[in-house]
Amino acid sequence: QVQLVQSGADMKKPGASVKVSCKSSGYTFTSYGVSWVRQAPGQGLEWMGWISGYNGKTNYAQTFQGRVTITADTSTSTVYMELRSLRSDDTAVYYCARDQGQYYDILTGSSHWGQGTPVTVDS
Amino acid sequence: QSVLTQPPSASGTPGQRVTISCSGSNSNIGSNTVNWYQQLPGTAPKLLIFSNNRRPSGVPDRFSGSKSGTSASLAISGLQSEDEAAYHCSAWDDSLNGLWVFGGGTKLTVL
Numbered sequence: 001q002v003q004l005v006q007s008g009a010d011m012k013k014p015g016a017s018v019k020v021s022c023k024s025s026g027y028t029f030t031s032y033g034v035s036w037v038r039q040a041p042g043q044g045l046e047w048m049g050w051i052s053g054y055n056g057k058t059n060y061a062q063t064f065q066g067r068v069t070i071t072a073d074t075s076t077s078t079v080y081m082e083l084r085s086l087r088s089d090d091t092a093v094y095y096c097a098r099d100q101g102q103y104y105d106i107l108t109g110s111s112h113w114g115q116g117t118p119v120t121v122d123s
Numbered sequence: 124q125s126v127l128t129q130p131p132s133a134s135g136t137p138g139q140r141v142t143i144s145c146s147g148s149n150s151n152i153g154s155n156t157v158n159w160y161q162q163l164p165g166t167a168p169k170l171l172i173f174s175n176n177r178r179p180s181g182v183p184d185r186f187s188g189s190k191s192g193t194s195a196s197l198a199i200s201g202l203q204s205e206d207e208a209a210y211h212c213s214a215w216d217d218s219l220n221g222l223w224v225f226g227g228g229t230k231l232t233v234l
Contacts (some may be wrong), residue, residue, distance in 0.1 A: 003146050035223065037168075037223075043227070043228075044211060044223065044226060044228040045168065045211050045213070045225040047158070047222055047223035047224070047225065050223075057134040059220055059221065059222075060220075061222045062219050062220070062222070067223070080136075089216060095167055095168070097167075097168075100170065100179075101173050104142055105158055106215070107174070107215055108156075108158070108173045108174055109158035109170050110168075110170060110214065111138060111170050111174045111179060113168055113169070114167065115167060120231035
């Protein structure tokens with residue numbers, strides 16, 4: 001079955017960087033894209049960006065442009081999200097989520113989600 | 124502040140029918156289909172409705188979605204206690220480079 005397993009909780013100081021991993025299994029990694037979505041405490045969902053498992057093409061939300069990098073390692077079926085220059089308002093649970101549709105068929109949403117990685121930013 | 128607008132809360136009694144609204148604009152709901160996610164407390168979101176009104180396999184037909192213009196709705200009939208969760212609407216937004224936008228989520232309480 002399809003599984004996305006994320007790295008564990010992390011705590012960082014303001015100004016630092018965090019890198020979260022998302023290891024996929026149970027499907028052909030190169031056929032699907034993966035998004036990163038975060039959820040601050042008590043808040044709604046916020047999309048950060050997306051990477052194609054097929055060719056590594058990325059698309060980032062303007063809010064995070066210049067601060068986030070999403071990469072994919074096809075040899076290990078793992079997607080990474082690095083967020084730099086952390087602030088206290090980056091405290092959130094970070095999720096990876098696989099597209100339901102293959103390749104660039106992204107409009108049908110994310111059908112499989114990781115368990116979430118809590119990231120706390122505090123001095 | 125979320126791009127899509129949802130009521131923060133909704134409630135109903137077991138067996139009742141409840142609806143949750145989601146309002147957007149021409150660049151998102153007005154141009155693209157709407158997806159809905161259910162998020163049980165302490166868990167990751169789960170795709171509940173996609174392409175406005177389609178259900179992934181395993182989702183009961185008590186859940187239905189609709190869209191008109193720049194608004195969408197999620198309806199839950201025959202409300203059950205296990206439906207108590209947060210519900211998030213989402214759509215692709217064509218502005219800038221394109222991005223997924225979400226509503227702020229609606230917390231559904233089963234009384």
